Amino acid sequence: MSREAIKDIILRERLMAIIRTKEPGEVSMILEGLLSGEIKVLEITSNTPGFEDLIRESRKRHPEALIGAGTIRNTSIAQKALEAGAQFLVSPNTQTELVQVAHEHHVPIVMGALTPTEVSDAVEAGADIIKLFPAANFGSNYLKAIKGPFDQVSFFAVGGIHLDNMWEWLEAGAVGLGLGAVLTDFEKDKFNKENIENRARTFVKKINTYYARP
Numbered sequence: 001m002s003r004e005a006i007k008d009i010i011l012r013e014r015l016m017a018i019i020r021t022k023e024p025g026e027v028s029m030i031l032e033g034l035l036s037g038e039i040k041v042l043e044i045t046s047n048t049p050g051f052e053d054l055i056r057e058s059r060k061r062h063p064e065a066l067i068g069a070g071t072i073r074n075t076s077i078a079q080k081a082l083e084a085g086a087q088f089l090v091s092p093n094t095q096t097e098l099v100q101v102a103h104e105h106h107v108p109i110v111m112g113a114l115t116p117t118e119v120s121d122a123v124e125a126g127a128d129i130i131k132l133f134p135a136a137n138f139g140s141n142y143l144k145a146i147k148g149p150f151d152q153v154s155f156f157a158v159g160g161i162h163l164d165n166m167w168e169w170l171e172a173g174a175v176g177l178g179l180g181a182v183l184t185d186f187e188k189d190k191f192n193k194e195n196i197e198n199r200a201r202t203f204v205k206k207i208n209t210y211y212a213r214p
Contacts, residue, residue, distance in 0.1 A: 006087055007108040007128050009066055011154060011175060013041045014207055016090075016110075017200070018070055018158075018180035020045040027054050028061075030184055033193040035065055037200025039183075043070035043090050046077045052084035059085045068107075075101050082107065090178075092133055094118040096125035110156060114138070119150055129154045131178065136160020140172035147173040163202065167210055179203060 010016065017039045019030055027044065034042060042065060044051050044058065051069065058067050068088035069081030075097050078089055082105045089102050092112040099122075102109040108128035113119045122130055130150075132143055135157040143157060157169040158178030166177055183203070186195055 001087070003103065003106045003108050003128070006066065010041055010088065010108065010110070010129065013039075013066075014176040014211075015039050015041065015203060016156065016158075016176060016178045017042045017183055018045060018090075018178055019043065019048065019184075020070070020180060021048055021184075024048060024050045024054060027058070029193050030196060031058055031062065031065075033196030034183065034200045035062060036193070037197040038204045039179075039200045040064070041066045041068075043068045043088075045069070045071040046073075046081065047071050052080055055081065055084040055086055059087075068110075072098060072109075074098075078102065090131060092131075094122050096121055096127075099125045099127055112158075116146065116149065119146060119153065123150070123153055129156055129176075131156050131158050132174070133178075134159035135169065136165075140165070140168040143169065143174060144172040163206060166203070166206060170207070170210055177207070 017034045044054050066087050069086035070090040072078050072089045072091045078098050078101045088108050090110040091098055094113045098109055110129040110131045111122040111127035112131045112133045113122045130153050132155050136159050154175045156176040156178050157174040161177045162182050183199055
């Protein structure tokens with residue numbers, strides 16, 4: 001699949017699930033719950049133990065999903081993720097060298113940026129999508145202001161997104177949202193595939209409702 005085709009899927013799906021856990025044995029269940037809940041774009045973060053093997057295994061088990069690597073802070077981590085088969089990269093920071101590494105492997109990069117200078121640097125370097133992070137610390141009005149000079153940039157808002165504020169971010173100009181712990185934060189006895197699936201489906205339904213409005 002080409003870089004542009006992968007990017008188009010990310011933009012079309014609009015929701016990206018972030019899988020981060022200290023227990024690698026949980027990843028398979030989390031991923032299956034999210035996919036059953038109709039979230040099809042998922043990133044496994046590099047600070048999840050064994051993330052490379054988890055990406056390899058997940059891609060083999062779920063060819064219908066788009067599985068990337070998150071928390072890609074430098075080119076060394078990027079190389080490991082790409083060798084493991086990551087279909088896209090997501091960084092928390094504006095590390096412009098990552099763009100060349102990603103594009104050499106024909107995958108898109110969702111690059112973390114916050115300030116106008118960081119956004120500009122990421123865009124000029126060729127980042128495919130900008131990850132506004134940490135979004136909630138600055139609020140949706142901040143994105144609305146950033147969109148003024150960067151009205152052609154595709155922004156995903158990430159950090160502190162939940163059911164009650166997701167429409168605000170879409171109204172402010174986000175083309176998509178990154179969802180982390182909000183999808184998996186349950187009491188221990190309720191942490192299971194069914195509950196993750198139901199929560200994921202709730203987010204998918206709400207974002208679809210937003211775009212179905214007249």
